[in-house]
Amino acid sequence: MKIDFQSQTPIFLQVQQGLEDEILSGIYGEEEQIPSITELASSYKINPATALKGINLLVDAGIVYKRRGIGMFVAAGAVQKLKEKRQEDFFKQYVLPLVQEAKRLNIEPQKLREWIERGLSE
Amino acid sequence: MNLSCHNLTKRFGENIVLNDINFTLDQPKIYGLLGRNGAGKTTLLRMIANYIQPTQGEILFDGKSVWENEQAQRQIFLATESSCFFDLNAEKIIRIMSKAYPNFNTEQCLHYAKRFELDLKKSTTKLSTGYKSVLRVILALSAHTPLLLLDEPTLGMDAFHRELFYKLLIESYSESPSCIVLSTHLIGEVEGLLENVIIIDHGKLLIDESAENLLSQGYCVSGKISEVDDYCSGKHIIGENTVGGLKTAAIMGTHEDAPASLDVTGLSLQQLFVQLVGNENPSEKETRL
Secondary structure, eight states: OOOOTTSSSOHHHHHHHHHHHHHHTTSSOTTOEEOOHHHHHHHHTOOHHHHHHHHHHHHHTTSEEEETTTEEEEOTTHHHHHHHHHHHHHIIIIIHHHHHHHHHTTOOHHHHHHHHHHHHHO | OOEEEEEEEEEETTEEEEEEEEEEEOSSOEEEEEOOTTSSHHHHHHHHTTSSOOSEEEEEETTEEOTTOHHHHTTEEEEOTTOOOTTOBHHHHHHHHHHHSTTOOHHHHHHHHHHTTOOSSSBGGGSOHHHHHHHHHHHHHHHOOSEEEEESTTTTOOHHHHHHHHHHHHHHHHHSOOEEEEEOSOHHHHTTTOSEEEEEETTEEEEEEEHHHHHTTEEEEEEEHHHHHHHHTTSEEEEEEEETTEEEEEEESOOOOOOTTSEEEEOOHHHHHHHHHOOSOHHHHTTOO
């Protein structure tokens, strides 16, 4: 995870997204423990209240859960839930910028389709 | 814990260092106290910690004046460059502090000293600037006072010690939140930590609000000069910078739909600070940001 203090995205949302990414890529498996608020705050030099705000979004969404006095864990089924959520954002987050950049570089639509095919086969 | 400053003014001879300052600290939060050199930050902290007396106005700690208030003094810890340790070594100073502050944790302080590799036997007058700062911050982090004032805590520290200090500060705050006032010029290093920001400029209180609110007041756009200029017309520009054909402008206000060809980013606290307290004329402002 990387925190960008100049981003338009508030830090607590960056914490949420960063942890989601790490859960999706399997750094924290289901039923495995994620870092504590203090660890997150001191690793990324952010206020613990900010880290908590980000974590709470994951708790509310059922992605992680708290075990009293022990810590926070990735919920069973979290990866599936995250995938579904991310699929909804995929078009806006990846496809639109891809097409925009292709237009800026004068890449023909046919060329773009070919490249996507090539990407799929690699 | 509640600390409030009322119409606080400090004059040294003809020189007005602080002019009619009012604010309240009442929550376990990390406050950033920012200002340019000579803005009056250290004077303000020294008054709160009862080192010097205001010329006018008063400072109340839980409703009572801090001046010669022993009860309040035990609950406020100030770490500042002018802290006087005489010719003593760190070991003796730790012992003195453990008597002065009721919640002082000597064991923890010695542990911190070890982590910073501070020589406890060496006279503090012989410590380097960086190690003097190390001593001040390990005392500050071990005092466990409801109000902790840190004036340029990382002065002269190397990068490793600065990182260690921030880590210990966050751990300590996270375990037992207290009210911490962090005064520093290294804004970029602390901006993620600050919940509230107090900015003093030329002795006056300029800003006292949450970091979130403050930063949401502006944004940056960058792109081709002509496009940035078109977008900016009629908007409140607080700073701009041109490098070759690329122009970046800092704008106050809420972010309205910028064309896709422009990059929109947030303002960093450092950028905002420089724009707010810069007192050069606008034509000179161009090169900053």
